[in-house]
Amino acid sequence: AVRRTGGRLEIDIARVPAWSAAMTEPTAVVFLQARVIVVRRDTMTFTALSAECPHAGCGVSIVDRQRLLCPCHGSAFDFGGARLEGPAPSGLRQLAATVSPTSGRLLIQLD
Numbered sequence: 001a002v003r004r005t006g007g008r009l010e011i012d013i014a015r016v017p018a019w020s021a022a023m024t025e026p027t028a029v030v031f032l033q034a035r036v037i038v039v040r041r042d043t044m045t046f047t048a049l050s051a052e053c054p055h056a057g058c059g060v061s062i063v064d065r066q067r068l069l070c071p072c073h074g075s076a077f078d079f080g081g082a083r084l085e086g087p088a089p090s091g092l093r094q095l096a097a098t099v100s101p102t103s104g105r106l107l108i109q110l111d
């Protein structure tokens with residue numbers, strides 16, 4: 001369901017389930033091997049973040065309600081990638097993400 005081609009990642013959007021049909025809250029799924037976090041804001045609105053913690057490079061791997069947590073030293077980020085607390089000097093890097101109208105897959109630019 002996750003395919004990498006050069007500097008681009010393709011993810012099946014079914015892998016990022018909606019929290020509820022009404023989409024009252026965004027959801028986030030961590031693709032740790034690909035080092036990417038995908039946030040689904042409504043049915044077809046996605047944003048992507050680098051899962052690499054700006055503190056010491058650990059994978060930000062924990063979704064706790066509406067926060068993303070780094071297990072190494074406890075940095076926390078919101079679903080927009082902004083730093084909330086912990087030793088990370090900055091937020092998570094945002095990655096360009098678009099839904100392909102032909103394949104229905106999410107295309108994420110990694111660099």
Ligand code: FES
Pocket residue numbers: 053054055056057058070071072073074075086087088
């Ligand atoms: S590497 Fe993430 S908090 Fe240190």
